[in-house]
Amino acid sequence: MLKKFYRYLLQNNFNKLSKRDVRASSPWRQYLPLAIVLGVGLTASVAGAKFVRQWERDRSRELFARQADAVTFALQQQIDRATQLVGALNAFYRISEEFTGQRFAQFSQQLLVGYPNSFHLGWAQWSENDAASNACFAEISPSQAEREQLAIVAIEPSEASTAWLGCDLAPLLDSGKTRLLQQLSIEPSVTLPNGEVGFLFYQPLNARDFASGVVFALYPQSDFFRTALTRLNLRTLDVYLYDLSVDRLDSQLQKASLDSREGFLMGYAAKEHQLFDRVSNPPPPRKPLESYWNPRRPQTEKEEGYPLPRSCPYSSDRTVCMRSFNVADREWTLLIVPNSPLNRVPWASLATFAIGSLGTSVLAVYLWMSIRRTLQTEALAKELRKANTAYRVSEARTCDRAKRLEQTLQQLHHTQAENLRLEAELDVTHRLQQMLLPKAQDLQAVTELEIADYMEPAAEIGGDYYDVLCGKEQVKIGIGDVTGHGLESGVLMLMVQTAVRTLLEANETDPRVFLETLNRTIYGNVQRMNSDLNLTLALLDYRNGRLRISGQHEEILVVRAGGIIERIDTLDLGFPIGLEANIAEFVGEASVELAAGDVVVLYTDGITEAEDEAGHFYGLDRLCEIVRHHRHEKANAIRQAVINDLRDHIRQQKVYDDITLLVMKQQ
Structure with a gap:
């Protein structure tokens, strides 16, 4: 019946849609029967699951109530039997003097058979003998060796009763007749000789008008509980x-x-x-x-x-x-x-919901497939209409595409020509940079120092600068790092090299004047270029084993022949070149005396900030350790050891900054 109803809804919906224009039909209307099926089915599943869940809860609570009643009734029965036993003992005591020994033993045997869980039964009474301990006790209990034998024992309260019963009954007698005249009483926690805990029921003996003692029944708690609950x-x-x-x-x-x-x-x-x-x-x-x-x-x-x-x-x-x-x-x-929550996992209600949801899903899938076939038919009709429209406008689109293709080709030719021009400019600048770098003969001209250099730009045109220039009275050594890469950085590096050589030829020896003049020159050119480039630059003047250092750059390493490493911070010796018009007040000076075998290392941050595949920097500490380890070797060997260790650190990682290294060793 449900399938026929869904088919009717689908067919009625399709007939209405077929009478309209396909383009004007609303998709949500076509899926309306599916939404109705899902809503009704899921609502029914949830309602059924809630009903079953409530039924489970009511059943669990009803079962819990019945079990609680059963436990209560069983325990009450056990308590009633214990109180009845004490009453029977009291009656037995009143007539025990009339019994012969044989009848006493028979009655005691029947009493123990009727109440098998009792630990000790007996009575305690006042003793009329003043020489006695004021009380005597009679005990009825099974023998440990032969349980069919019975004994009547008279014992003293202060010693034997404690050993036999685990408690001293004398306080019950010594507490006075007022307490003994009460009704049935109980001591709920009595320690038995075997270490267990028991219940002691006792009642006054009323042989005369006053209480002459008590009858008692001692039960182990474990047996008492086990007997009450064993059938539940x-x-x-x-x-x-x-x-x-x-x-x-x-x-x-x-x-x-x-x-x-x-x-x-x-x-x-x-x-x-x-x-x-x-x-x-x-x-x-x-x-x-x-x-x-x-x-x-x-x-x-x-x-x-x-x-x-x-x-x-x-x-x-x-x-x-x-x-x-x-x-x-x-x-x-x-x-x-x-011991398990009443609100445990509701498997029955979950199963009810799952079955209802599964049935709803099956009907929904059937209805969805039917709607899908209808939509596919409509889609084919729409595609046919679109194809006819596309055929009519295809020629106009073809003309437009041809024009766009021609424009794209023209832009491509223009871009290729521009790239060729830029490559030529970069090549010229790169060649100029390489031509102006110190040559081997320039380094060998410094006889007091053994100098080794290395430079590797990250791009075609690097932004690092270093130079070794021999003046009339001293050797000028410079190292710097221009911000950025590319053509502008390369041009700025050429400006710096030219300005340094010019000032050196002018025999300018004052570091403060030297850097201030150089900065004004570079600052003016940078402003004319409308650029924000600047560079860090350190200049070293070497003469007769003494280095004078000025300008701000990376730390300068001095590794003594004995292995001691000195790190000279240049932060307070200068200011970035080209950033401000006047830097005279920031320029400072430091000097280092070199002995034979001492090594001086200049570098750019392309070495210390080189990253491995995990993103870890090479670091200044590692550079210091490599130079210290190879300090006894030639400058070229020290340089090569640093470069090899740097390559081992970088491996296949891409280099993003220029690498420049200058190693000088005092002869």
């Missing part, structure tokens, strides 16, 4: 028994102030299948109980203690159940907690 399926419940009233426990939980051991008697952890009390065999520690009642409090784990509820906090959604018992003269509270 507690795989999904954790049970906690407290010696607190329900109001007090509820108040403490709401205030998040319950001590983890306060009033706790016994518990059962379903996942560990383990009974536990506050003394013996505690399972691994868990979160404090109060952390579930105060969601703002950090949930930290204690290093000691017994497990406490781990699921939902106490609230009105019935995720935690508290039941109270009137046990003798006390009120106990049973706390029952599901």
Whole structure:
């Protein structure tokens, strides 16, 4: 029926569209049936999933309530049997003097068979013999060797009762007749001789008008709990028994102030299948109980203690159940907690949603394929109309394309001619740069220094400058770095070389005047070029083993023959050339005395800032170490060692800056 309905919607929609112009049809109208199917299907799936989820929750809560009732009823039955046993002992005591030894043994045997979980049964009474310890005790218990044998034991309260029972009953007698005249009482936490914890039920003996003693029944807590819960399926419940009233426990939980051991008697952890009390065999520690009642409090784990509820906090959604018992003269509270959240993963509701979504998807795909075939037919019609229109305008477009192609070819020829002209200009400038660099004979003319140089531009025309010029009385050594690359940088480098040589030939020896005159010359040319280029420049005057340094550039390295490295900072010795008209006030001077074997290294930042494939700089420290290691070799060998180490660092990485190195060694 649904398929017929969807076909009707599709056919009706297609018929309406076929009556209109194909170009005027709206695509969203054609997909309207698909949207309706998806909306209805998903809405139904969500509604079904919510219904199943609510049914699951109601069923889980109902099951939890039934299990809580079963646990409460079983524990109440066990408590009633214990109180009945104490009453039976009291009645047995009243008529025990009329029994013969054989009848006493038979009755005791039947009593133990009827209550197999009792640890000790008996009575304690006042002794009329003043020489005695004021009380005597009778005990009915199975023998450890032969359980069918019974014994009646009279013991003294101060020593033997503690050894046999794990507790001294004398305080119960010494506390006075007022307490003994009360009804049935219980001591909830008594340590047994075997280390376990037990419950002690006792009731006054009323053989006369006053209380003459007590009858008692001692139960191990573990056996007491195990007997009550043995027939119940507690795989999904954790049970906690407290010696607190329900109001007090509820108040403490709401205030998040319950001590983890306060009033706790016994518990059962379903996942560990383990009974536990506050003394013996505690399972691994868990979160404090109060952390579930105060969601703002950090949930930290204690290093000691017994497990406490781990699921939902106490609230009105019935995720935690508290039941109270009137046990003798006390009120106990049973706390029952599901060990898995009631709001667990809703597999049934998810399956319902998945099935509904799958069915909706199948119908949607079928409808989408039908709509797609309709749209393909419309698309073919549109393409046919477009083809007819394109055929009519094809000749006009062909003419336009021919004109654009002709214009493109003309621009290409013009660009090629311009590139050839620029290449020629760059080649001329590059050749001029190479021609003006110091030659081998220029370096060898300095007899007191052994000089080795190296320069590798990053582009056709580099921006680095270095020169070695022999004057009348001194040797002028310069090194600099022009900002940028290309033609303008190369021209500026040529200007600097020419100006330095001119000033040297004019026998200008004052570094301050030398740099100030050079700066004014370069600054005027840069302004005329309408450029923002400038350069760092350091000039060294060498004479008779003494270097005078001026100008701002990279640090100058002086490696002494003994291996000591001196790094001369030139930041305060000058100012960038061509940046300001007057730099006289910034120019300073430093001097270095060279001894035989000392090495001076000049370089540009193309060396120290060279990057490897990981983007790490070569660095000044590495340069210093290489020069220090090879300081005893010739200047050419030192230069080659630095270049080889630099190549090992760069490897296949592209070089983005000019590399210039000048090594000088004092003879």
